[in-house]
Amino acid sequence: MEKKIFFITADNLGLIREQIDYPYLEILKFPVIVEGKEYRQSDEFNAKWLISKYENENVVAQTSTLVQKEIIEIVEKNKSDFDLMIHVLMSSGLSAASFKVAENVRKQYENVIPIINVDSRQAVNGVGNVLLAIIDIVKANPALSREEIERKAQEVVESTFSYFVVNDLKYLYKGGRIGKAQSLMGSILHIIPVIGILGTEVEGIVVPIGKGRTFKQVNSMIYDKIIEKMNEKSVSKIKRIISISGYGDKNADVYTELFEKVKSIPHDDYIDGKPALVDTVYVGPGGYGVSVYL
Amino acid sequence: MSKKDALLSVSIANTRDLSEVISNIYQYLNRHKEYLNSLNVFPVPDGDTGLNMVLTLQGAIAQMVGKTDLDISAGAYLKELADNMLLNSRGCSGVILSLFVQGFANVVSNNDFSKENIYKAIENGYKNAYEGTENPQEGTMLTLMRAFRDFFYEQMQNEDDPLLIIREIIPKLKEVLNQTPEMLPVLKQAGVVDSGASGFIILLEGIDKELKNHHITGISIPSLLGIGKTLRQLLKDRRSNLRKNPMLPLILNINSNRVYNNRLQEVIEDARKVFSHINNRISLQKKIINDLQEIDRSWNPEIKYRYCTEFTLESDLTSKEYLKEKLNGYGDSLMIIQSDNKFKIHIHTNKPNDIFEEVSKLGDLLFTKVDDMKKQHRNFISEDFVDYERDKSIFCIVSGKGFAEILKNLGADDILCYGQNKPSVNQILKNLNNLKAKNIIAAADDYDILMALKLAVSLCKSNVYIVESDNPISLISMMMNISKEYDITTMFDQAMKNLHTIPFSAIARATRNVTGENGLVVNKNEYFAVYRKSIIAANTQLHQLIIEIIDKFAGDSILITLYKGERVKNNDELLQVLKLRYPNIEFEVYDGGQSKFEYYITFE
Structure with a gap:
C-alpha cells in the first residue's frame, strides 16, 4: 500500500528548501550561540554574517542541540495526515544529544505514528545527500514497508562520503567535533588538512584523510579518494555530488578547481550546495568540500 | 546484598x-x-x-x-x-x-x-x-x-x-x-x-x-632460564669452590611460589637436595642436567615457519575450502574464518609476501599483519625484554632540531636528532627499543646512516620496516602522506610511494675543490646546488645561486619552501628579493637546523 511520508531534517544539510523537490518536509533550525546570544539561520544571520564576525571580531561561536519541543510541534502538526515520518539527522557521532532528542520524540509517538530516525553518519552536504537519496527511494517505491525503508536508508548512509578542506581546524576543535582529525593539528609546518566523514565509519566522526601543502595537492587528494571509494564499491558513476562552499570569499578559485575536477567523474546529478549559519560555526572562513553518494 | x-x-x-x-x-x-x-x-x-x-x-x-x-x-x-x-x-x-x-x-x-x-x-x-x-x-x-x-x-x-x-x-x-x-x-x-x-x-x-x-609476581622467563644456566654451572663447580659461590644461597633461597614453571620448580627442589647433601647422588645430578637441557630446548626450539601472518581478504570469488587448499602448502597453524565475503586468515609461514600476492588476485586485502616470531622469541627469552606498549610507531633519524620538530609535529613518535656526528648503532638501537612498539617504520635523512640503521634493526626486538630515504625532505613527504589509521604494511607502502613526491634542491658550501659528474668545477668555499644527487650549479654568492636554482626549477610551483641550515642566521633580505622577483609564488621559511646544507629548497 502506498504510504504518505513526511520528512524532517535540520538546516545543516548544505541545501536550501528550494533545492529539495519534495512537498512534505520541514527543516528545523539549529540554535547557534555567538558571544552568549542565540541566533537562527535567517536572511540577516547567515554564513556570510558569521564569517565576517569570525574574521573581524574574533568571536567564539557554538551550536546547541535540536529543540525537542520544536520536533514535537512538527510531529503534532502533521501526524494525522501521514502514515510515516522520516527524520534525517546529522551523525550521532557528532551530535549524540540531537539524536537522543529525536529518539525521545520517536518513543513518545510510538503508538501514534511511526517515525524512522536516520543517523546519516554525516554533516553538512553529506546530510543533504542522504536526505535526497532517501526521498528518491520513497518516491520511486511508495509501497515500501517501514523495514525496507530502514534497510535502504542504511545502504544510502553507507554509500555516502564527504570530504572537506578547512583552513583552520580550530573551529572544529573548539566545537568539540574534531574526532580523530585532532592528529592533523599543531603542525609547525603550514599544512592544509583534509578531513572526511565517511558513511562506512560506524563511529560517524570526523576522520583525518590527509594533509597537503598546497590547495592543488589537497584537491587532487580528494579526487583520488573519491575514485578509490568508487573502486572499492565497484561503481562507475556517482549518483549525486553536492558541493559546498561560500564560507566567505577566501579560496574561491581553489574550490572551483576541485568542483570541476570532481564533476569530470561520471555522475547522474550535481548540486551546488549552500552553506548555513550552523555549519559555518565548524567550517570557518574559506572552507569547502564535496559529498558523493555512490 | x-x-x-x-x-x-x-x-x-x-x-x-x-x-x-x-x-x-x-x-x-x-x-x-x-x-x-x-x-x-x-x-x-x-x-x-x-x-x-x-x-x-x-x-x-x-x-x-x-x-x-x-x-x-x-x-x-x-x-x-x-x-x-x-x-x-x-x-x-x-x-x-x-x-x-x-x-x-x-x-x-x-x-x-x-x-x-x-x-x-x-x-x-x-x-x-x-x-x-x-x-x-x-x-x-x-x-x-x-x-x-x-x-x-x-x-x-x-x-x-x-x-x-x-x-x-x-x-x-x-x-x-x-x-x-x-x-x-x-x-x-x-x-x-x-x-x-x-x-x-x-x-x-x-x-x-x-x-x-589478584596480582601476579612471578619470576620472568629470562630470569628462570638464567637460574637454569646458574644451576648447571654450580653442578660443574668443585665442592670447595661451591661454598664460596655467591649464587648458591640465592638459588637455595628462591621462593618456589614465584616460580610458575612446574618443571623448574622440581629441578630447584632436586638441586637443593644435592647442594644440601641430602641426596647428592650422580643419578640425581644427571637428572637435573637432563631436565634443564629439555627445558632449555623447549624454550629455544627451531622455528620452522618464521612469520606469523594474518590478513583479511574481501572476496566474492573464493571460498574457505579453496583458500585452505591454496594456502596449506605455505606453512602451518592455518586458520580461516569466514564472515559473509570477508575471510580472516592466520598462518605461520616463511613467505608472507607470496601469500599476499596470491590472495590479492582473489579480492581486496583489507588488513595485513606480519610478525617475525624469531624476533619475538628472542625478545621473549632475553634479559632486556621489551614490553610492547603499542602496535606501531614511526621513528626518524634526522640532522637539525628544526627538522626534528617538524617531523614530530607531523606525527613521528620518536626522532633521533644528530649533529656533525652520525648516530651509532647502539644509539639507534636504544631509541628503537625505547619505542616499545611491536612494529616500527624507521627512516633516516642520510644514506650513510642506513648501514647503522640496518644493523640496529637486526638487533632490535621489534619488527622494523626500513624506509630507505636519504634526505629530510623525503621524511617530510613520507610524514605528510602516512596515516597510523592503517595497518603497518599499508603504512609502509604509503611511506615508500611518497618518498620522492616533493622536488627539491639542496645548497651547501664546498669545503674543498670538487668536480661534479657533469664536469662542473666547484672551488673551495663556493656554494653549490645539488638536484637529484648531482651538482648542477655553483656560485660564490649564496643568494645569487638560490635565485638561479629557483629560476631553473620553479616552473608551475605555487609554493616554495626554504629550510634554513644551522649556519644561516638571517635571510629576511633574501626573502624580500624573492617575493619581488616571483610575485605569483608563495614563500615559506622554516628553521631546518641541518649541519651539512645551508638550505633545502622545495618546489610545490
Whole structure:
C-alpha cells in the first residue's frame, strides 16, 4: 500500500528548501550561540554574517542541540495526515544529544505514528545527500514497508562520503567535533588538512584523510579518494555530488578547481550546495568540500 | 546484598552494564598479559598470547564505542562485538577466543540470558572454536572451553544465576588447566600450563570482579632460564669452590611460589637436595642436567615457519575450502574464518609476501599483519625484554632540531636528532627499543646512516620496516602522506610511494675543490646546488645561486619552501628579493637546523 511520508531534517544539510523537490518536509533550525546570544539561520544571520564576525571580531561561536519541543510541534502538526515520518539527522557521532532528542520524540509517538530516525553518519552536504537519496527511494517505491525503508536508508548512509578542506581546524576543535582529525593539528609546518566523514565509519566522526601543502595537492587528494571509494564499491558513476562552499570569499578559485575536477567523474546529478549559519560555526572562513553518494 | 553479589547479579540483558562488564574483563586480562606471555610455548614460544588476546578484545571494544547510546539489545551488542573480535583477532589465541565468542553470541543474540540458554551458548561457542581450528589439540584453550561447558552443565543443576555458576566452576577449571601439561607434551617439557587456556580462565575470572586485586609476581622467563644456566654451572663447580659461590644461597633461597614453571620448580627442589647433601647422588645430578637441557630446548626450539601472518581478504570469488587448499602448502597453524565475503586468515609461514600476492588476485586485502616470531622469541627469552606498549610507531633519524620538530609535529613518535656526528648503532638501537612498539617504520635523512640503521634493526626486538630515504625532505613527504589509521604494511607502502613526491634542491658550501659528474668545477668555499644527487650549479654568492636554482626549477610551483641550515642566521633580505622577483609564488621559511646544507629548497 502506498504510504504518505513526511520528512524532517535540520538546516545543516548544505541545501536550501528550494533545492529539495519534495512537498512534505520541514527543516528545523539549529540554535547557534555567538558571544552568549542565540541566533537562527535567517536572511540577516547567515554564513556570510558569521564569517565576517569570525574574521573581524574574533568571536567564539557554538551550536546547541535540536529543540525537542520544536520536533514535537512538527510531529503534532502533521501526524494525522501521514502514515510515516522520516527524520534525517546529522551523525550521532557528532551530535549524540540531537539524536537522543529525536529518539525521545520517536518513543513518545510510538503508538501514534511511526517515525524512522536516520543517523546519516554525516554533516553538512553529506546530510543533504542522504536526505535526497532517501526521498528518491520513497518516491520511486511508495509501497515500501517501514523495514525496507530502514534497510535502504542504511545502504544510502553507507554509500555516502564527504570530504572537506578547512583552513583552520580550530573551529572544529573548539566545537568539540574534531574526532580523530585532532592528529592533523599543531603542525609547525603550514599544512592544509583534509578531513572526511565517511558513511562506512560506524563511529560517524570526523576522520583525518590527509594533509597537503598546497590547495592543488589537497584537491587532487580528494579526487583520488573519491575514485578509490568508487573502486572499492565497484561503481562507475556517482549518483549525486553536492558541493559546498561560500564560507566567505577566501579560496574561491581553489574550490572551483576541485568542483570541476570532481564533476569530470561520471555522475547522474550535481548540486551546488549552500552553506548555513550552523555549519559555518565548524567550517570557518574559506572552507569547502564535496559529498558523493555512490 | 554485598557489593560483590550486587555486581554478580548485574542484569547482563542491559547493554550499558554488559559493555561495562566487558570493559572490566578487558582491563583484568590486560593486567595479566605478561603472565600469559610468559607461559607461551605452544604452538611457537613467541611470548605473545597475552598480548594477542588483549589486542583482540581491545580492537573489538574500540569499534563498539557509542553503541550503548543507541537502542541496541544486549544480544545484538554481543553479536557485533563478536564480529569485531573476529575481524580484529590476533594470533592463534585471539582467533580461537573470537570463534568461541562468535558461537556464544550467535545463541544469546535472542537476548535470552537464562542459564539454559547460556549453557547452549557455551556449547555452541566451544563447537564453533573447535570446528574452526585446523588440527585441534588437547591441552589448549579448546580443552578448557569443553570443560567450561561440562562444569557449567553440572553446576546449573544447583544454581540459577549464570554468573554465580561461573564463579563456582573457576576452581574446577583451574584443576583442568593444571592437567594441560599431561595432555600436550611440549607443555610438560617446558614446565608450564597452556597460555591460551590460562587466558580463558583469566577472562572468566575477570567476570568475577572479586579477583581484581589478584596480582601476579612471578619470576620472568629470562630470569628462570638464567637460574637454569646458574644451576648447571654450580653442578660443574668443585665442592670447595661451591661454598664460596655467591649464587648458591640465592638459588637455595628462591621462593618456589614465584616460580610458575612446574618443571623448574622440581629441578630447584632436586638441586637443593644435592647442594644440601641430602641426596647428592650422580643419578640425581644427571637428572637435573637432563631436565634443564629439555627445558632449555623447549624454550629455544627451531622455528620452522618464521612469520606469523594474518590478513583479511574481501572476496566474492573464493571460498574457505579453496583458500585452505591454496594456502596449506605455505606453512602451518592455518586458520580461516569466514564472515559473509570477508575471510580472516592466520598462518605461520616463511613467505608472507607470496601469500599476499596470491590472495590479492582473489579480492581486496583489507588488513595485513606480519610478525617475525624469531624476533619475538628472542625478545621473549632475553634479559632486556621489551614490553610492547603499542602496535606501531614511526621513528626518524634526522640532522637539525628544526627538522626534528617538524617531523614530530607531523606525527613521528620518536626522532633521533644528530649533529656533525652520525648516530651509532647502539644509539639507534636504544631509541628503537625505547619505542616499545611491536612494529616500527624507521627512516633516516642520510644514506650513510642506513648501514647503522640496518644493523640496529637486526638487533632490535621489534619488527622494523626500513624506509630507505636519504634526505629530510623525503621524511617530510613520507610524514605528510602516512596515516597510523592503517595497518603497518599499508603504512609502509604509503611511506615508500611518497618518498620522492616533493622536488627539491639542496645548497651547501664546498669545503674543498670538487668536480661534479657533469664536469662542473666547484672551488673551495663556493656554494653549490645539488638536484637529484648531482651538482648542477655553483656560485660564490649564496643568494645569487638560490635565485638561479629557483629560476631553473620553479616552473608551475605555487609554493616554495626554504629550510634554513644551522649556519644561516638571517635571510629576511633574501626573502624580500624573492617575493619581488616571483610575485605569483608563495614563500615559506622554516628553521631546518641541518649541519651539512645551508638550505633545502622545495618546489610545490
